[in-house]
Amino acid sequence: MALMGKLGWDRTLRWLTGVAAFAILGILGLLIGQITYHGWDRLTWEFLSGTPRAGMTEGGIFPAIYGTALLVVLMSIFVVPFGVLVAIYFSEYADRAGWLYRISRQAVNNLAGVPAIVFGLFGLGFFVQFMGQAVDRAVFGGALTYGQPALLWAALTMSVLTLPVVIVSVEEALQAVPQTYREASYSLGGTKSQTIFRVVLPHALPGVLTGGILAVSRGAGEVAPILFVGAAYYLPDLPTQLNHQFMELGYHIFILSTQSPDVEATKPLLYTTVLVLLGLTFLLNAVAIVIRGRMRAALRGT
Amino acid sequence: MPNVTATQPVFPLLRTEVRNSAAQPRTPARLRAEEFSLFYGPRQALHAISLEILQNRVTAIIGPSGCGKSTFLRSMNRMNDLIAGVRVTGRILLDGAPLHDPSVDVVDLRRRVGMVFQQPSPFPKTIFENVAYGLRVNGLTGSAAELEQRVEGALQQAALWDEVKDRLHKSALTLSGGEQQRLCIARALAVRPEVLLMDEPASALDPISTAKIEELIHQLKQEYTIVVVTHNMQQAARVSDFTAFFLEGSVVEFDETPRIFTTPANQRTEDYITGRFG
Numbered sequence: 001m002a003l004m005g006k007l008g009w010d011r012t013l014r015w016l017t018g019v020a021a022f023a024i025l026g027i028l029g030l031l032i033g034q035i036t037y038h039g040w041d042r043l044t045w046e047f048l049s050g051t052p053r054a055g056m057t058e059g060g061i062f063p064a065i066y067g068t069a070l071l072v073v074l075m076s077i078f079v080v081p082f083g084v085l086v087a088i089y090f091s092e093y094a095d096r097a098g099w100l101y102r103i104s105r106q107a108v109n110n111l112a113g114v115p116a117i118v119f120g121l122f123g124l125g126f127f128v129q130f131m132g133q134a135v136d137r138a139v140f141g142g143a144l145t146y147g148q149p150a151l152l153w154a155a156l157t158m159s160v161l162t163l164p165v166v167i168v169s170v171e172e173a174l175q176a177v178p179q180t181y182r183e184a185s186y187s188l189g190g191t192k193s194q195t196i197f198r199v200v201l202p203h204a205l206p207g208v209l210t211g212g213i214l215a216v217s218r219g220a221g222e223v224a225p226i227l228f229v230g231a232a233y234y235l236p237d238l239p240t241q242l243n244h245q246f247m248e249l250g251y252h253i254f255i256l257s258t259q260s261p262d263v264e265a266t267k268p269l270l271y272t273t274v275l276v277l278l279g280l281t282f283l284l285n286a287v288a289i290v291i292r293g294r295m296r297a298a299l300r301g302t
Numbered sequence: 303m304p305n306v307t308a309t310q311p312v313f314p315l316l317r318t319e320v321r322n323s324a325a326q327p328r329t330p331a332r333l334r335a336e337e338f339s340l341f342y343g344p345r346q347a348l349h350a351i352s353l354e355i356l357q358n359r360v361t362a363i364i365g366p367s368g369c370g371k372s373t374f375l376r377s378m379n380r381m382n383d384l385i386a387g388v389r390v391t392g393r394i395l396l397d398g399a400p401l402h403d404p405s406v407d408v409v410d411l412r413r414r415v416g417m418v419f420q421q422p423s424p425f426p427k428t429i430f431e432n433v434a435y436g437l438r439v440n441g442l443t444g445s446a447a448e449l450e451q452r453v454e455g456a457l458q459q460a461a462l463w464d465e466v467k468d469r470l471h472k473s474a475l476t477l478s479g480g481e482q483q484r485l486c487i488a489r490a491l492a493v494r495p496e497v498l499l500m501d502e503p504a505s506a507l508d509p510i511s512t513a514k515i516e517e518l519i520h521q522l523k524q525e526y527t528i529v530v531v532t533h534n535m536q537q538a539a540r541v542s543d544f545t546a547f548f549l550e551g552s553v554v555e556f557d558e559t560p561r562i563f564t565t566p567a568n569q570r571t572e573d574y575i576t577g578r579f580g
Contacts, residue, residue, distance in 0.1 A: 180419065181425060183419065183423075184425070184486070184489075186412065187379060187381060187419075187490070188412065188416070188435060188436035188439060189439060189440050190409070190436075190439040191409055198435070198439065202426075298473070299426045301475030301476045
């Protein structure tokens with residue numbers, strides 16, 4: 001136990017933390033490496049732009065790429081404004097000792113802890129069946145239009161799932177805005193809403209983008225919430241309306257690897273699909289990070 | 303006997319002073335505090351302050367840290383409303399109208415009584431947009447040409463125009479500390495206030511910038527009524543016409559600046575000015 005002398009612990013800790021850092025690199029490298037190794041061959045332009053053929057053993061996965069992108073965009077349209085509003089309430093209006101603040105803060109925390117599959121069931125029960133059937137009765141005279149799995153309901157389900165992450169990021173960014181800016185605005189005769197929308201929120205925009213990035217990453221990757229709320233395995237046409245079903249990359253991977261009739265034949269395509277999903281996620285993140293970097297530079301005056 | 307102390311009402315004596323000097327008409331009081339007290343929750347921060355702020359004069363408020371000078375300054379444009387648990391008694395009057403009346407439009411009040419803070423804090427926007435901000439939020443922009451004129455006018459008044467006229471659309475954060483503070487002054491002047499409140503405007507600046515700010519205050523008083531809070535006594539002596547000495551939330555003495563600094567009536571004033579405590 002000579003290693004456990006006082007200096008021994010120092011050396012051990014330094015060694016241990018270094019090993020842990022390398023282990024992370026190793027895991028990531030293994031992950032990306034294995035997928036790239038198996039999936040690189042089939043990654044052609046035809047794969048990215050074509051539609052699936054011959055029972056998913058040939059062709060491309062463009063509909064799944066399209067569906068994933070559409071889902072994520074629609075989800076962002078719902079979750080970002082909603083999340084920003086809640087964050088503004090928490091940061092700028094809430095009375096920290098009041099009951100509404102404490103209850104809603106607790107609600108956001110609880111929402112963050114709900115398992116993804118539960119959101120799937122929620123989406124089915126509330127959006128598809130309850131709201132969908134209500135819309136059908138009210139607008140379509142009872143005809144089955146929205147009371148079934150649909151792009152709209154999947155996007156809404158995903159937006160509820162990613163709401164806590166957006167709220168937390170945006171609130172943190174709002175709190176980071178110096179109080180001196182608010183005071184300067186008030187002292188010039190600005191009202192509270194003017195101060196928030198002209199000074200505070202613009203300064204917090206990089207944080208809003210961070211929240212959006214995190215939401216999009218989860219939205220593109222989570223499969224459980226959309227299992228029975230809108231995703232489909234094979235659709236001959238692309239979704240053009242909000243009540244259509246759609247193909248989606250994560251869902252496609254799940255079905256390909258567990259329920260395709262000939263697993264060996266579809267295996268190569270499986271890896272390539274995973275590679276595409278990873279690539280899409282990295283690409284979305286990279287674009288958003290670049291935009292955020294530019295915003296931050298503009299705020300700093302450089 | 304020209305001096306006043308906290309035990310005597312201020313106004314009658316002041317009027318006498320000004321009327322007697324060089325046959326000038328009486329300078330009207332722009333702001334008047336009458337027995338104004340302020341409480342942060344249970345703690346009393348201001349004790350029955352009674353003061354007059356005369357038009358087109360610079361009034362300095364001096365005193366040690368924590369004596370209530372910033373609190374009193376912020377009461378004059380109701381910035382203390384932003385702090386929870388603040389309670390006031392007594393009155394502050396602007397042109398004879400009480401400020402803390404529920405019917406007062408606080409937003410308009412803050413346009414009429416502008417403020418410059420200790421830390422220069424221009425918005426992370428362009429120089430132009432900083433100055434234009436007050437005009438935009440108050441709906442005073444008019445046409446694009448009018449807006450440009452008003453922005454230029456404000457920057458001229460703040461003695462900053464020459465330094466920034468070629469980079470109006472650059473970020474305000476590229477300016478030096480002294481320039482940023484003059485930008486904040488321009489920003490406050492753009493909405494044409496009547497009174498300008500300055501909370502230690504030069505204490506975060508280097509000596510050269512400080513001198514420029516003091517020169518600016520001297521020029522501005524022709525058009526504006528100015529109140530300056532400062533912990534720098536020499537600055538108060540250089541810059542102001544009247545000085546109020548605050549101590550522990552009360553006005554100890556209020557008089558014309560030369561008199562306060564040469565023959566103060568109150569022993570505590572003399573002790574503070576001569577540096578026996580600070």
